[in-house]
Amino acid sequence: MISEQAKQRMRDLAARYPVARSAVMPALHIAQQEEGYITQDALQAVAEAIGMTVDDVESIATFYTMYYQQPPGKKIIKVCNSIACYLRGCDALVSHLEQRLGIKQGETSADGKYTLMTAECLASCGTAPVLQVNNEFVENVTLEMADTLVDEWNRELSAKETEPKTEIRL
């Protein structure tokens, strides 16, 4: 469910732009922050807040690649594979990560922990090869660094699993 607070932010954005529908992209970003991907609820909420039809919102959401149509993993790893990173060995990095994570590029692991994908030039050619984890950069990545990163992610994600679940009573 999209929270009332998020819906209010969407309505505020619609009022901020000269024309309400200009807020469709930022509103979709807000929806995705809440749900992890673009759900039917998200489309509905954005459509209501902006005053567009659901189909119209969906046509935007499916054009831009950063709006996920399916639930991604907790760690979304994007490895740049454009020309500058290619010249600096990004293909070996992708293969290495595929092996370590046990998934192919474009896939999400069955446990929902990882999504591995390749990305178009990430504007980091001077520090190639480069990857992003949940949109934050890691630059000049070596295979050794990739190993360290995977170990860290594994530790972090399994720590979260063992955290006692607190029940919230209202």
Add this chain to the structure above:
Amino acid sequence: MPELIITKDIDAPDLDTLDGYRQHGGYEALAKALKEYQPDDLVEMVKKSGLRGRGGAGFPTGMKWSFLAKNDKTRYLCCNADESEPGTFKDRMIMEKNPHELVEGVIITSYACRVSVAFIYVRGELALAGRQVERAVEEAYAAGYIGKNILGSGFNLDVIVHHGAGAYICGEESALMESLEGRRGYPRLKPPFPAAIGLYGGPTVINNCETLATLPAIVKNGAEWYASFGTEKSKGTRIFCLSGHVKKPGNYELPLGTSLRTLIYDEQYGGGILADKQLKAIIPGGSSTPMLGADKVDTPLDFEAIAAAGSMLGSGGVVVMHEDTCIVGAVLRMIEFYRDESCGKCTPCREGTYWMTELLHRLEHGQGKESDIDLLVDICDNIGGKSFCPLGDAAITPVASSIKLFREEYEYHVREGRCMVGAGAALAAVH
């Protein structure tokens, strides 16, 4: 070491904050512009400075501003910070490290062009850059540099930071406007040009991030000062993004007219080719510009000289390839990008980029035919100039230029079924 303009103080601590920026003279140019100049004077100043767009096309900035339709419709400014041309990483640096310089440029430009609402379209993938620009805009609002009656001048401006969501095409100006209007990023037919009918139908000026970030320095120091850098026709400095097979890749701001050799080999800049190998090819302005052979290494990096050498200065992304690079493999990688990023609106670009990728793929992996090479050239001819926007033209550039320069490598792939050089040779043999 030449005096730097845009990247001056770039590594100063706290430059990304309002106070830090002001310690380095930040917003003095804005105060000067508002106090000492009428908007039209600023347009003249920028014309005189010789500043040309740093996004790719290199159109004279002041002239672009003077084309704005004179009517009573609301005027808009769009800062194109949707940096995604392969090989280019300068705007990201400006936004991450010196966002106020960009914001000040946006405000000055808005005043000069009588704009009341400005948008900064930041590429969605650049999360940190987006946060930095957003914070800078908030700080500028709080300090009275944006908003109503800026510094008591009576000038009002609203600035909205808009985040993209993954579409290279939105770096094309008309697609950028479509995207800002809340639609799919499909390019518009031109004319009408944005200066006449642009965002929301109003006269619109669209400038690249680096172009706008250059303006505070021009206003502060004068058009003559700026024009004293560079060459007769290509004035000023620009940030060259050096990447690929060089020892010290990175952003280097240099006067226009500096030679490729200096950028690539000078110890202060690229420091030479990795492992001291032989230079093979250079892409001088992002992957959309024609490849140059090693024989062109003494070409000065200015608009005219690079054009005479057969390429374009583009976005300033200089990609260097050494002797071990398989040209077919590298071109395949570049064309995959255009295939994926073609918005699909125009058939020649949508289908052509797909078929070029298929042909290059089979050539690279040893299943190509002799006729494939000419077929590629034929497809280039069927895309070039036959689509709405420049993406199609850009997509044929690596193919056409590489076949012209390195046809023998393509033929080798057909004949021998593997790469002539490089790691790709062994790889292809496996396939």
